[in-house]
Amino acid sequence: MVECVSANDLDFERCYRAVATRDARFDGQFVTAVRTTGIYCRPSCPAITPKRANVTFLPTAAAAQQHGFRACRRCLPDAAPGSPLWNTRADLASRAMRLIGDGVIERGGVPALADALGYSQRQLTRVLTNELGAGPLALARAHRAHTARLLIQTTRLPMSDIAFAAGFASIRQFNDTVREVFAVSPTTLRDESRRRDGDTLPATNGLLTLRLPYREPLDKSWLEWFLSAHTVPGLELWENGVYTRSLRTPHGHTTIRLSIQPGHVRATLSLQDMRDLAPTVARVRHFLDLDADPIGIDEAMAAGMAGNAVHVGDPGDATALPAGIRVPGCLDGPELLLRTMIGQQISVAAANTHTARLVQSLGESIAGPIPHLFPTAETVAERGSEVLTGPGRRIDAIVGAAKALATGDLVLHSGRTAGDLRRDLLALDGVGPWTADYVSMRLLADPDVLLHSDLVVRRGAGLLDIDLADTARWSPWRSYLSMHLWKHALAHPSEANRRTLQ
Template identity: 50%
Template sequence: MHTDHERCYRAAESRDARFDGVFYVGVRTTGIYCRPSCPAVTPKRENVTFYASAAAAQDAGFRACRRCRPDTTPGSPEWNVRADAVGRAMRLIADGVVEREGVEGLASRLGYSQRHVTRMLTQELGAGPLALARSNRAHAARVLIETTEMPMSDIAFAAGFASIRQFNDSVRHVYALSPTEMRGRRRSTPTGRVTLRLAVRQPFHVDGLLEFLGGRLIAGVERIDGRTYARVMRLPHGLGAVQLTLQDDHVACELELADLRDTAVAVQRCRRLLDLDADPLAIDEVLSADPLLAPLVAAAPGLRLPSQVDGFEVAVRAIVGQQVSVAGARTILGRFAETFGTPVTFDLAASHGLTHAFATPEALAEADDTALSMPRSRARALIGVAQAVADGKIELDPGADREAVRADLVALPGIGPWTADYISMRALAHPDVMLETDLIIRRMLERHGVEPERTERWKPWRSYAAMHLWRASADLERTLR
């Protein structure tokens, strides 16, 4: 969209918050870049340039606006939808792959050369993988500077910078402030604890998210109290605990981490879990065109597709839930967490009664199929998936090729279309999965005479249609009781 100057200018002129994170406005007369909804006086047409990413604006010499803070906008919903190499690359960069594995690791995961990956990203986004990752690091540094008492040297390495000099230069370049100037006044927090506010696109159906997550809680791993969801997470450098309080216009996030280098990754995984970067207006517009879905969308505008902080955990949920009730699955999953998981001692976790991180693929791959408290055929299927993930034959990370993962899953013994589709929908955040083999959805479609070709009109948001149909079925069941 950033190449359509007139369309972008109209969005900025009307301060349309729907485009925050979709493109950025560089103002040549001031040298700053803003989000489209910035409350400042709209600059003249001839004085602005539009960029597809904050990194591109920064590389062009613009600094972030201190008023609208464009680096804190929701992420572009485009990267959640796209299945091509650029979309996969952006999801992997957001998950911190460049910091952990370098551009070489990113290229290897995508199956291209480093040069080709750099060319693709630069051509479409105006910045290569290193610049995009550097922009993410600068934002992570800002969070740590403003919310913790950590020494600046610790913050530099926690945010992923290779040196203090690189940290200082990047922060000055992006924000036109030194780290010391940026720190200012803030509330003191313990080392290892980070508090921040997660931006959300409107509308945001909080109750729908909490109902879905609440019905599937794993004892000892996650808990909901009112509008607060808490859980333990596995992260690249260690474990962590998170508390997410869902408000109508934002999500208050508190993290306690074993290693603060995981800050940016933890935040991104929380955003993915709650689907905070979705474009609810675009989704609702498509689904509302169908007479079956229109009243459901009207009753739950901005309904989200809950994803995950651990793709393997979702795969285990799907396999365990194949032939048992949701409540029965919760019981089995709780036993898995207690038996095969990792105990935690975070204060934040203890305050919510959380005791374990969920089991790793390696732990379940080594389990005996008679020790999993489930039919042996499903136990063997679960162990087979665990072994495939542990060996790297199947990757359930944000940048995985969704169609390839589905094909690999179905090829494993005991994994059918429903299980593979559910894993694709939630573990890979696939927005366009039509769970036609799901018993509840099939009954809903048959009851209303919906033929398969009609569901084709719901693309590319059929996963959200499934969420509405599940919610409608649950409402109907409560009404009939």
């Protein structure tokens, strides 16, 4: 687990040790600013380790840019996996970072961000500057620079189109920002990339292919099982290790194709509007939990399992729990809630069938490999009772939740606090503790939710002799414990059934 990174008090010795050993686990969790060169790098940068007297450690790229440092064009610090702090922490700064990543400032400015978080603009700016070294506008500017760099180096799009897609107000602002952050013009940045990596592929009708890095290890089998088992016909497709679906984005919709590769996820995005690139990438990273710190989590899992004769990540032990398990997030909050409610007290396969019927009847038809988008909350509120089948009470509960979403009485976004979200979910008819916990875990990427009432989780706990009433030693990683127990029970169904009967 990364202990050296605190948003407002970085431990110099631990951070310098990470830089001296070029420890890639720390990439994205802080940046190293070198005063003698005016450059900031990721911890694993292959350049010669700078002298102690010449470095300072900052929590974000935006903070480095605020202090006048330029991004290293060799290690590309903005291309590292994101910080897991935004998930493990639940304070204002971390919640703001999630929403900035989703493009809230680009769409509505700082007032929209402040309103979503329930703070005044002045208070929000003060907290972010104190915690992250930069205010909301500077953080959004760094995010735009990252998006611009991504498009410059991976596409042949005209620079004017890139400026628009990255959220800049003008070509001049785009050019000035790229020069300030990378110390070269956009054209030079593209030429350097071509010499280093070869020519780029043209963006055709908004089609882009990107490499989304993650920290290894990653339990590929678990994520692939989760994606394939929950695939809804007409909305999603799982074929030959590739997950495909379409989703609504702020300026239209996007079709995504994802496949897990060593060290990265290959993501092909078909965008209606290039402005949706950054929010789509942020949602995919959240969906697959790509910013997790798997080594730290596995160490905590192993320590918690001590005394249970179970190892984590031991390749020589067939009974060991896998290393690098992830907690799947979500691509759309309202869809997650409605699908979860549809699936209550029925099998995953049955839930997929019921959801497919709803999508086919009420989902918006689109062109491409995926014929429908998930229906809007407004549509489900108006016509859901005509399509949904099953107990009347469950149908009423689903339609009621859709009405709350449609009217704004219930707001689902990743910037909410876990306590407030859980309270609002439990206030809905037909939503119990399991549903509230499951939705909170996936929507907020909350790492510390134990699904103690889940039948499969309880079976997994029985197999491993774990007392679910005594799980404090796994905090703050109990969501990952839930996934381990879930997977273990599914991998040993006959044994789980036998123990359940006893």
